Amino acid sequence: MDFTAGGRLEVRLTGADVGKRVSVRCLADSADTDAKFTDTVGVLTSWDHGVLVITRRTGEIVRIPESSLVAGKVVPAAPARRRGPAASFEELARVAARAWQPVESERLGDWTLRAAGGFTRRANSVLALGDPGLPLDEALKRVRAWYGERELPPYIQAATGAEGTQEGLCAALEERGWRREVSAELRIAALAPIGDLDTDDTAVARVRLERHVDETWLQRYQRFGVAGPHVLKVLGSGPSVWFASVPGEGGVPSAIGRCVVDGRWAGFMAVEVDPAARRRGLATAVMAALARRALDEGASAAWLQVEADNGGARALYDGMGFATHHSYHHFRA
Known part of the structure; x- marks a missing residue:
């Protein structure tokens, strides 16, 4: 991985690059690998107290000590996919939500709180598109209370891996003790x-x-x-x-x-x-x-959702021409 035209390695990142897609190289932990360096590509979601937090396309969150950095730079967004119809993240998120409609829902700013007696997380989680209209900690308190009134676990659905997805929200949820329980891919294809x-x-x-x-x-x-x-x-x-x-x-x-x-x-x-x-x-x-x-x-276009660990289904859909548009995750308080 070359970080400059001349092949020199240097860190060309600052705290002002939070929210951008970056590529970094750091010294490997010799106890875990024989390699000298490890490379990470994803969205820089925070840089505080000497630690960089990068959220990969799959939703995996990587914490990198600043002292281990060897090189780093902002990189362009992932190239457009060559397979499947053109689609934005928000369009697909709303289309998928309409296919799993809850029994009851309530708005919290731009967020939608959804409940359906616990049947499928897709109808029993917050569709967190846009701004909740409150500071995040207060919004999460409201979410926990709303689901608690219905004797349901509080879930928030958030996505990674495409333009406009929610890497920042995913990292903020993990920082506040919310844990990713299930990850899946939303795939698209020509119909x-x-x-x-x-x-x-x-x-x-x-x-x-x-x-x-x-x-x-x-x-x-x-x-x-x-x-x-x-x-x-x-x-x-x-x-x-x-x-x-x-x-x-x-x-x-x-x-x-x-x-x-x-x-x-x-x-x-x-x-x-x-x-x-x-x-x-x-x-x-x-x-x-x-x-x-x-x-x-x-x-004219097709979409489906498949859990990240369902290898058999993923292989079936690969053969049908489906390509991953983005990943989405359900975080539980």
Whole structure:
């Protein structure tokens, strides 16, 4: 990694660069690695008391003692992705929120506090876009109290890794004792190729599409304790919602999926396959059938969310052309 045209290493960062994307090199901890230096790229979220805090694209927060710095500089934003439709972070965050609507919500400045009886963090967390209209510590106190009144753990959803994401908020939450429980990627792709996936048309023909979720679909989903009204409301929320299922033994579907069509976007979620029926192309068939219906409704772009540690799903979506737009995280007090 060259930090100057002549190959010399120097620190060209100051406290005024907080909030910018930077690349730094520091002396490695010899107890942890054989390498002499380690390199870190991310957003410089603070520089206080002789410690730099850098938030990487994945949301990982790295603390670097100033005394270990060898070189550092501000670097351009990550290059635009070559795959998938153009989209801003805020557009995608709001589209995803409309696909997982809460049972109740309340505004705190530009933030939205959301609750749905605890079913899915996406409907039971603060959508922290913009300014809460209060100093951060006071806003967090209000958040804890609001969720406490509902006997729910307080979560805040924040994102990293794209222009306009919330690296500063993530670092500030960690400094205040909030911990990242779950990280996931929001991925995007062109929609038409998903509808044209190389799959068995017979399998696609077996996929049933319905406007409403039924008991058999819920038996395959199993992401909740009891499917009360709050679960049905969240699953049924969105501008245009479709539920897919492939008939299976005992009346329980072999595979399911959910799609929310919202303008140009089609969001895919809840794609699950019976373990006994995996590697038969059923997930691909479900995705293709939902994509074709979304194309009929005028959508042209696709998005989905996949947890960072779900290697099988990540590989599946890689093959469908999905590329990561940004990462998002749920922080718990």
